[in-house]
Amino acid sequence: MASAVSTFTKIGKVIRLNRHGCTNRPFYHIVVQNTKDNQDGPVIEQVGSFDAMPNNKNEKLVALNFERIQYWLAQGAGLSDPVAQLLGLSGFLPNHPRTLIQAWKNRREPPRERKIEAIKGIAPPLDNPKL
Amino acid sequence: MHGNGRRRERDCKKKVGREKKFFAVSKLQHFIMFGSSGSRVLNVINISYLQSRSKRVWVRKPLGSPMAKSKIFRITPKPVIPEDEKAEMKRLFDNYKNSMKSLRQYFFEQSLKQAESGEVAQMKHRLEDQEHERLMEENRLENEKTAMLREERLKIQAEKTQKNVLASLIKKEREAKQHEIQIEDFLTKQMSTPFIQPENIEKAIEDALANPVNFNFALDLDGYVYRGKETSIDMIPEEKRERLNSN
Structure with missing residues (x-):
């Protein structure tokens, strides 16, 4: 099906996660890289970070530089699926279908036991005195 | 956040430990190791050489080894x-792809707009305008100069052509006069x-019949000319004899 919007030329660059943690402690940088470079390889620009391990408030912290991400998307950089999901959850882009599919699969399955209670509804106000 | 930092530090220590252990493994069991770029780094026993210490090294079974x-x-x-x-998944993915395409286009247009409306861009525009004005002024001055030069040149040329035309007219008249004189003479x-x-x-x-002219003539070895039907030197009187001189 032909689309009204013209396709973007690929520039061989992609926004993706680089694992920067240690064993059993995942931590990711969200970076712009040439498609053929790997995790160790040169990074063009870091546009955010993602702490995949929930903290004591049961939060996974994500930092994103929307301006730069917008710039790179406009340039025609690709998006890896996990980053696309994060951006969808952050409200910057439409929700990635993978998120929705995972959600309905989770709903179908019996709930797993959790060590920490999941936050439901609006998150409670921050109680860190330093903030 | 402090807790996280501490944990990370501890994990880093753990990482160092892991690396040491991994050395031991590589020496003992001589696994084939692959560098992060996929190239073979080592497959020989007792080599503690790594491509780069800072890079992650991927240790795994050799390619083509059988299933466990x-x-x-x-x-x-x-x-x-x-x-x-x-079908629902396909629909979702198609929608997502389309919306991403539009969003990219939108971001691109935004970037163009921003590039035009920024202070730097405006400054650039202004500078370009100034440069353009300056160049146009320069062009005008140059045009004026060349126009003046051209006018002078054309004036001189016109005078010259006038002179030439006049001279040629006079010459022609003279020649015509001369020609007339020549024709009259002729x-x-x-x-x-x-x-x-x-x-x-x-x-x-009657005259022609009365005076026939014979143009034939002959020469003898001594150079005497015999005109007409005369054949002997004795028949010609002394004063009428002609002789060609060989010099």
């Missing part, structure tokens, strides 16, 4: 996805020569 014995008969079941769910000459006219043709014929 315990896993030979394990067949992973193919995931069963209902048709309606498949005509008078022609008129003076006695042509045979229809009135005196009878007389001319």
Whole structure:
């Protein structure tokens, strides 16, 4: 099906996660890289970070530089699926279908036991005195 | 956040430990190791050389090694996805792709707009305008200069051509006059020569018949000329004899 919007030329660059943690402690940088470079390889620009391990408030912290991400998307950089999901959850882009599919699969399955209670509804106000 | 930092530090220590252990493994069991770029780094025993210490090294079974014995008969079941769910997934992905395309286009247009409206861009525009004005002024001055030069040149050229034309006219007139004189001379000459006219043709014929002219002549070895039908030197009187001189 032909689309009204013209396709973007690929520039061989992609926004993706680089694992920067240690064993059993995942931590990711969200970076712009040439498609053929790997995790160790040169990074063009870091546009955010993602702490995949929930903290004591049961939060996974994500930092994103929307301006730069917008710039790179406009340039025609690709998006890896996990980053696309994060951006969808952050409200910057439409929700990635993978998120929705995972959600309905989770709903179908019996709930797993959790060590920490999941936050439901609006998150409670921050109680860190330093903030 | 402080807790996280501490944890990270501890994990880093752990990482160092892991690396040491991994050295031991590589020495003992001589695994084939692959660098992060996929190239073979080592497959020889007792080499503690790594391509780069800072890079992660991937340790795994050699390519082409057989499946583990315990896993030979394990067949992973193919995931069963209902048709309606498949269709829904396809719809979602198509929608996502389309919206991403539009968003990219939107971001691109935004970037263009921003590039035009920024202070730097405006400054650039202004500078470009100034430069353009300056160049146009320069061009105008140059044009004026060349126009002046051209006018002068054309004036001189016009004078020159006028002079030339006048000179050529005078020359032509003179030549025409001379030609006329020549023609007159020629005509008078022609008129003076006695042509045979229809009135005196009878007389001319009679004269011609009366005085036949023989143009034939002969030469002898001494150079004497014999005109007409004369054949002997003795027949010609002394004063009428002609002789060609060989010099």
